[in-house]
Amino acid sequence: MRKLDVFDTTLRDGEQSAGVNLHGSEKLEIALQLERFGVDIMEAGFPASSPGDFKSVQEIANRVKDCSVAGLARATKADIDSAWDALRHAAFPRLHVFIATSPIHMEHKLRKTPDQVVETAVDCVRYAASRFPVVQWSAEDATRSDWDFLVRIITQVIDAGAKVINLPDTVGYTTPSEYVQMFEYIRAHVPNLGDVKLSAHCHDDLGLAVANSLAAIQAGVDQIEGTINGIGERAGNAALEEILVALAIRKDTYGRETRAQLAETALTSKLVAKLTGMAVPANKAVVGNNAFAHESGIHQDGVLKNSLTYEIIRPEMVGLHSNRMVLGKHSGRHAFREKCEALNLQLSDAQFDRLFTEFKTLTETKKEITDDDILALVVQSSTEEHKYDLEFLHVSYGLNETTAAVGVRGPNQQVIREAATGNGSVEAIYNCLERVVEDPIQLVDYRIQSTTGGGDALAEVYVKVAYHDRVVTGRGVHSDVLSASAKAFLDAINRVLVKERIDDVQLTAASVEA
Ligand SMILES: CC(=O)SCCNC(=O)CCNC(=O)[C@H](O)C(C)(C)COP(=O)(O)OP(=O)(O)OC[C@H]1O[C@@H](n2cnc3c(N)ncnc32)[C@H](O)[C@@H]1OP(=O)(O)O
Numbered sequence: 001m002r003k004l005d006v007f008d009t010t011l012r013d014g015e016q017s018a019g020v021n022l023h024g025s026e027k028l029e030i031a032l033q034l035e036r037f038g039v040d041i042m043e044a045g046f047p048a049s050s051p052g053d054f055k056s057v058q059e060i061a062n063r064v065k066d067c068s069v070a071g072l073a074r075a076t077k078a079d080i081d082s083a084w085d086a087l088r089h090a091a092f093p094r095l096h097v098f099i100a101t102s103p104i105h106m107e108h109k110l111r112k113t114p115d116q117v118v119e120t121a122v123d124c125v126r127y128a129a130s131r132f133p134v135v136q137w138s139a140e141d142a143t144r145s146d147w148d149f150l151v152r153i154i155t156q157v158i159d160a161g162a163k164v165i166n167l168p169d170t171v172g173y174t175t176p177s178e179y180v181q182m183f184e185y186i187r188a189h190v191p192n193l194g195d196v197k198l199s200a201h202c203h204d205d206l207g208l209a210v211a212n213s214l215a216a217i218q219a220g221v222d223q224i225e226g227t228i229n230g231i232g233e234r235a236g237n238a239a240l241e242e243i244l245v246a247l248a249i250r251k252d253t254y255g256r257e258t259r260a261q262l263a264e265t266a267l268t269s270k271l272v273a274k275l276t277g278m279a280v281p282a283n284k285a286v287v288g289n290n291a292f293a294h295e296s297g298i299h300q301d302g303v304l305k306n307s308l309t310y311e312i313i314r315p316e317m318v319g320l321h322s323n324r325m326v327l328g329k330h331s332g333r334h335a336f337r338e339k340c341e342a343l344n345l346q347l348s349d350a351q352f353d354r355l356f357t358e359f360k361t362l363t364e365t366k367k368e369i370t371d372d373d374i375l376a377l378v379v380q381s382s383t384e385e386h387k388y389d390l391e392f393l394h395v396s397y398g399l400n401e402t403t404a405a406v407g408v409r410g411p412n413q414q415v416i417r418e419a420a421t422g423n424g425s426v427e428a429i430y431n432c433l434e435r436v437v438e439d440p441i442q443l444v445d446y447r448i449q450s451t452t453g454g455g456d457a458l459a460e461v462y463v464k465v466a467y468h469d470r471v472v473t474g475r476g477v478h479s480d481v482l483s484a485s486a487k488a489f490l491d492a493i494n495r496v497l498v499k500e501r502i503d504d505v506q507l508t509a510a511s512v513e514a
Pocket residue numbers: 013016046048049050073074075076098099100109110111140170233
């Protein structure tokens with residue numbers, strides 16, 4: 001079967017999602033999981049965009065050994081130099097340099113003539129190819145570009161040294177048949193394609209990102225780009241896990257193989273959801289909480305008689321093992337270890353001990369612990385720098401006024417106690433927390449979802465807050481929804497504080513260098 005390269009851009013295009021702000025250690029954690037997931041190339045960031053991004057691309061390039069690490073650059077020598085400085089020690093460094101080719105972008109954004117765009121692209125690719133072993137060139141807004149202009153510029157950047165040509169549907173405008181025709185046109189008219197790889201990169205503005213990506217695969221592209229959970233600029237990118245599972249389930253149609261370890265899918269998705277604070281909708285294909293739930297009688301009857309009646313994807317394929325052994329209050333370390341192994345969790349002894357303790361605590365409030373619960377605990381217990389941690393919470397509900405009292409362990413390990421009222425329980429809690437951190441916080445968005453069905457399911461709360469001139473997301477998980485709400489709020493605040501500390505260190509370093 002012909003191989004398809006998987007290019008993950010969760011850490012670059014995915015991080016461009018409004019409100020998402022990952023710090024270096026979170027990016028590294030995701031990068032290491034993407035390596036286990038088996039992507040061929042991960043785009044770790046845009047080194048020239050900020051000192052923080054430069055540092056995290058550099059860290060990822062130094063740590064990831066089993067796949068190529070790419071950095072994005074505009075068509076400028078300064079951006080390319082910055083990417084080379086960040087990536088030079090990567091096992092397989094790749095530069096991803098782009099310039100827009102559509103009339104609207106060239107005229108109004110770049111303010112360049114088509115000839116100037118060709119000249120800039122060629123100069124930059126030639127310059128980049130003198131450093132990087134692999135240069136990928138992207139025609140931004142390719143799907144709204146003139147196809148003959150694409151043929152002309154692609155021919156010249158290939159002559160200048162580009163090894164991969166990516167034709168993105170930057171604004172999610174194309175349709176499956178049109179995207180296929182565009183790739184066919186390029187293949188038929190670019191004379192020097194040779195063994196240069198063609199790549200597709202789709203956005204979801206019309207809800208077509210995955211369909212367009214699969215169409216491009218049928219049109220024979222060599223590389224597919226996307227993000228975990230489909231996060232990204234505006235409506236997001238193509239969801240990689242959906243594309244990969246479609247390729248596996250419909251081998252008959254697509255006939256392509258990848259290196260992806262699909263059994264890592266659920267964990268990768270949960271990690272990205274947790275660290276970005278972007279909740280996965282329950283009905284989302286492959287990784288939504290309801291993706292394997294059968295609700296109605298006729299479906300349940302069919303599944304009981306033969307699961308293939310209504311289940312085209314086996315949960316095991318994406319790392320959700322069906323519960324042959326029920327874990328609960330009376331389970332011991334052996335059963336728990338077996339479950340962790342079945343879920344493909346690679347845990348050190350210390351991580352296993354911590355997870356087992358958290359599991360036991362959870363069994364005090366929840367009768368049956370599901371795979372999803374364990375995965376939620378895994379991503380919850382990964383290393384985090386916390387300034388504020390919830391110690392206790394009391395809520396006294398009243399019809400027009402609710403009172404909350406919270407205890408939060410602060411930066412100096414002292415427990416700060418505050419009480420406040422509000423129109424509802426969540427508002428009362430958030431008013432307390434605002435007092436704890438002694439700064440105004442504005443709640444921009446608040447969402448609850450449960451990790452699994454059932455009355456004792458874990459609650460996952462996602463919030464978006466404005467704090468210290470930043471808008472950030474936070475996530476909290478607990479068997480009680482109000483505790484999850486408080487944890488989500490504190491998670492968002494911790495993210496701002498960690499980011500500010502990193503920025504401060506960078507500013508100090510910059511002033512020392514200056
Ligand atoms: C389709 C995509 O996803 S592209 C990637 C988008 N990602 C991002 O933009 C995230 C990171 N971006 C940033 O941090 C900032 O935009 C920076 C650091 C890159 C640039 O910041 P600034 O120098 O302040 O410029 P600003 O963002 O306001 O404008 C972009 C400039 O880059 C130019 N530009 C845009 N694309 C390209 C390109 N591919 N090659 C060369 N120049 C480009 C624009 O024309 C504009 O130039 P101008 O200042 O001469 O008008």
